[in-house]
Amino acid sequence: MNNIIRKAIDLIKSIDEISIISHTSPDGDNVGSILAMGLALKQMGKRIKIIKTDIIPSDYLFLQHVDMIQEYDEKDIELLIVLDCSDIDRLGKLKDIVSKSKNTINIDHHISNTAFADYNIVDSKAAATGEIIYLFLNQMGIEIDEEIATCIYTAISTDTGSFLYESVTDTTHEIAAELLRKGIDKNKIILNLYQSRSMERTNLFIDCLSSFKTYHNNKIATVMVTQDMLKKANAQMEDTEGIISFVKDTKGVEVACLLKENSEGIIKASLRSKEYIDVAKICSEFSGGGHIRAAGCSINENIETAEKLIVQKLIDMW
Ligand SMILES: [Mn+2]
Known part of the structure; x- marks a missing residue:
């Protein structure tokens, strides 16, 4: 076991009340990881607060104990565990919580992680934060029960596009196999995550896909x-x-870009690449970041201009 992990575990063992947090715009790795960590530490007899940074998408509401995720109560924090966050800006309005907490642990798999905590457990080779959580809980001697396993499986499955991404390794599959052996209901998880799309979402897909454009051959x-x-x-x-996956899966497309106009008129761009373009590098040109094959950034321009800027940057750096 490496030294930082050992120290983080000692710290967790020494503190009774622990807060857990993850990024805004929650995804499955976020929700699955915070719940898995929360349930595990509860099992150790800790008092746990899982702090809500944003609305939880309906896809993840099937997870048991999702109601453990609560609004920040402004109380002092003895130990804050930050999961799946490359930097404190990912905490949105709550980003100051890191400097206000007495002790901090950061567990993440983003290559762009800024090591903002006292203890930084960052493995950019992990396919999901859920993967690191699984190994960490094992090292802590936690009994991974069916509920915790369901959360970790959700984290890993969603962050790997159902085990499709390049980031998936033999370790990913080994962990998934271990999770299945904990008796999780895989079919129920899949039904909830991937086969329960709302009619509204299907209609949005149709409209959004009508804006499909291609560049650079x-x-x-x-x-x-x-x-x-x-x-x-x-x-x-x-x-x-x-x-974005649907767009990326088109034959010949190397980079897919989804531009989202948020309610303040700021454009959030998500980029995915298939084989060779480092989209984290492209997004870092716009003060964003992420992984080689999946990254994002914000651009304070109208949506057409934002699209032009990104496409131009991609072509320049191709
Ligand atoms: Mn993740």
Whole structure:
């Protein structure tokens, strides 16, 4: 066991009340990881607070104990565990919580992680934060029960596009196998995560895909979602989940870009690449970050200009 992990475990053991937090715009790795960690520490007899940074997408509400995720109560924090966050800005309005907490642990798998905590357990080779959590809980001697296993499986499955991404390794599959042996209901998880798309979301997909454009010999593909489209489909921004993979899966497309106009008119761009373009590098040019094959950034321009800027940057750096 490495020294930092040992020290982090000692710290957790020495503190009774522990807070856990993850990034805004929660995904499955976020929700699955914070719940798994919360349930595990509760099992150790700790008092746990899981702090809500944002609305939890409906996809993850099937997870038991999701109601453990609560609004921040402004009380002093003895130990804060931050999961799946590359930097403190990912905590949105709550980013000051890190400097206000007495002790901090950061567990993450983003290559761009800024090591903002007292103890930083960052493995950019892990396919999901859930993968690191699994290994960490084992090292802590926690009994991974069916509920914890369901949360970790959700984290890993969603962050790997159902075990499709390049980031998936033999370790990922070994962990998944171990989780299945804990008696999780895999079919129920899959039904909830991937086979329960709302009618609103399907309608948003149709509208959004009509904005499909390609550049650079069809190697770059873009789609956009505006506030008007959301209104028309009666959908939320979280309903864009899955659109970018659909675009990327087009033959010949190396980079897919989804531009999302948020309610303040700021454009959030998500980029995915298939084989060789480092989209984290492209996004870092716009003060964003992420992984080689999945990254994002914000651009304070109208959506058409934002699209032009990103496409131009991609072509310049190709
Ligand atoms: Mn993640």
